[in-house]
Amino acid sequence: MTIPPLGFGTxxxxxxxxxxxxTTALELGYRHIDTAQxxxxxxxVGEAIAASGIPRDELFITTKIWxxxxxxxxxxxxxxxxxxxxxLKQVDLTLIHWPSPEDKVPMEEYLPMLLEAREQGLTRAIGVSNFTIEHLTxxxxxxxxxxxxxNQVEIHPFLHNRKLAEFAREQGIQLTAYMPLAVGKVMQDPVLQAIATAHQVTPAQVALAWLLQSGYVVIPSSTKRANQQANLDAAKIQLSQEDVAAIAALERGERIANPDFAPAWD
Structure with missing residues (x-):
């Protein structure tokens, strides 16, 4: 199953x-909506989907088990x-939001239940989120x-998650990048600003274009119509090898989503 590469995060x-x-995102053409318990x-989210009148088979809806x-x-x-x-009678994708803190609930207990949920027709596909290489293995x-x-994980220009990305690629597992704009920090970065100026776009669009060009699914979030449209338009941008190399140098391990129950990151 193919996950639409550009989704809308909530x-x-x-x-x-x-x-x-x-509602606005759906009007603009987003068809992949990401939520969580x-x-x-x-x-x-369900109310907005229902009111949109968009046929169910044109939408891709993700939720996550807390x-x-x-x-x-x-x-x-x-x-x-x-x-x-x-x-809804069925979501398209159900994820385990985080591995059990300190692995108190063994994975052997909850992952098979996701398979069972799929068998029951509650979800078309299953996956994980915030899983390390060890958890993914x-x-x-x-x-x-x-x-x-x-595996839905934090990836943006300041956190490339390279070890995990390489492992997932080797295993043929798609990565979904959340917080792709580093909660707005991409807008202030001079390197991204310079690339954006050269392409006559915004730094946010550069960050999204880089993620999409790298093969990730991205789920940016915005309440403003103009920003939602700009995020959609990022898919049209083609970055050069020089642009990609400049963004590669921005990696600094800056993790934003790091609650006290998070696993030991790679």
Whole structure:
């Protein structure tokens, strides 16, 4: 299954704000919408999807199972609740949002439940998020690389996650880049500004173009129509080898999403 390369992220968007943002995104042509149980916005995302009138088979909807729902008896009921909130019979992709903190819930208990959810028709595909090489290796041993549609991780010009990216590529697992704009920090970087000026685009568009050109799925988020459109237009930008080399030099291991329950990163 192919994941649409440019999606719309809904992290930190709630209430009417997320309804308006998703509504606008769908109007502009986004067809890949990313949400999660912990975002507390599945109901509103579902409302925007329903109101759009876009045929279900034209949309790609992702949600994620939160760490409190990893126990085998909780995982499928929690996904059923997500579907109820979204107003959908099935999502296209269900991810484990984070590996169990300190691996208290063994992966052997929750990954097979994702397969079971797929068997029950609750989700078309399954995957993971914030998995390290060690976690991904274990997941491959348990369910096979062919059953892991993606590993959604933080990647942007200041955090390239190279070891993990190389491993995932070797295993044939697609990576999805979240926080692709480093929560706006790309806009202030002089290197990205210079590349943007040369292409007559914005630094944000350069960052997204670099990720797309590198083969990642990207899920930027914005509440502003103009920015949403600009993010879509980033797919049209072709960066030169010199541009890519300049962005490669920006790597500084600057991780933004690093909660206290995060795994030991590669």
């Amino acid at each position: 992290f930190r968007l709630k209430g009417q704000e997320v309804i308006d943002a998703v 912990i975002y507390d916005n599945e109901k509103e 760490i409190t729902n990893l126990k085998p008896e909780k995982l499928i009921p929690s996904l059923q609740e997500s579907l109820q909130k979204l107003g 274990q997941a491959i041993d348990l369910v096979g690389a062919e059953n892991i549609a993606t």
